[in-house]
């Protein structure tokens with residue numbers, strides 16, 4: 001294709017495509033035509049190391065032959081089957097496999113299309129469960145969520161979300177939730193050690209549930225790391241303790257593993273790092289290895305049972321999406337799980353994580369870096385005005401963006417969150433690519449510091 005034709009596509013893209021989370025007034029078309037492994041290839045043939053896994057969903061690299069084949073094979077059979085009163089083979093097998101892999105007790109799988117939809121389903125299931133369980137507890141209608149939580153952009157998911165910059169404007173449309181302080185290991189309550197802070201965060205949860213559990217249907221949490229909050233790491237043990245407290249007060253625990261599931265933290269699911277089995281588990285992003293939209297809400301048998309009854313009882317779950325349980329998506333998700341086994345993906349992670357850790361240790365020394373925090377093969381690098389006090393940059397200073405622009409000049413694609421540089425490469429990234437990625441980040445931060453004379 002010649003340059004002229006590309007210009008036309010760029011014009012169409014700029015004039016007609018409304019991009020997500022993008023100020024269109026300043027948007028410059030950047031069109032990807034192909035990808036190989038961890039590299040994206042744009043219309044000019046330039047290669048970009050994908051440092052954020054196509055926004056956190058790619059696992060085994062792009063254009064993986066086995067994943068490609070799984071879709072093509074299924075395509076020859078049937079591309080879509082409704083999940084309303086009907087099923088298909090790949091979705092049935094995928095549900096079975098997910099139940100095998102998930103923490104114990106999660107036995108039933110409700111499929112949707114996107115992460116936000118998995119969360120919407122989880123919230124409605126939790127709500128309806130208390131209306132219908134034996135004996136029913138109709139007063140348990142409210143949700144507990146954390147500050148800076150991110151669970152997607154539909155209205156239910158945004159209601160439990162707490163990122164002010166994304167959600168504040170829509171507040172009048174959202175339902176009220178109980179909000180707990182974000183269990184942040186870096187920005188702790190004044191004067192507290194990490195251990196003291198961990199205790200204090202748990203105390204807030206315990207106190208709330210003790211006084212209001214009669215009204216509370218569920219607590220929703222992003223296990224271990226609140227990614228969209230700016231890669232905020234919870235104190236070790238927080239998740240396990242939250243599980244104990246929710247159990248003690250008869251409140252459901254919804255684990256939103258849309259971002260942290262599928263090997264990202266080093267185990268298949270983040271909950272497994274603290275031996276936690278939630279009542280409801282939300283999966284998305286990596287479920288299809290970043291190939292097709294699909295998400296899943298897994299629930300315990302106890303929850304599922306509350307929805308059973310004869311037709312006239314009206315106990316069914318009145319909720320669903322047209323493309324839920326799509327066989328093409330299920331086929332590629334199954335192939336992704338096979339790759340986890342065949343290519344020993346989890347077994348190969350520890351040395352990669354150590355490599356990342358070494359680079360992060362070097363980056364942590366830079367004067368503008370306030371904190372680095374890693375969880376498996378993902379990390380956040382927080383840039384601050386003052387390394388000693390941790391005084392943050394204002395979001396409109398766009399310091400993360402400025403660093404990522406400089407990484408882009410070094411052929412690395414990154415997308416920051418405010419002042420936090422997000423490192424989330426495909427699990428398939430090779431050691432030398434980790435070096436390339438992190439060298440670019442180091443140089444970009446250094447250059448940014450020099451040029452802005454901080």
Ligand SMILES: *Cc1c(COP(=O)(O)O)cnc(C)c1O
Pocket residue numbers: 114115116117119150151152153222227228256257258259260284285
């Ligand atoms: C991305 C994300 C979602 C939303 O998923 P979408 O597929 O973008 O709707 C929900 N929860 C968490 C934790 C996420 O990171």
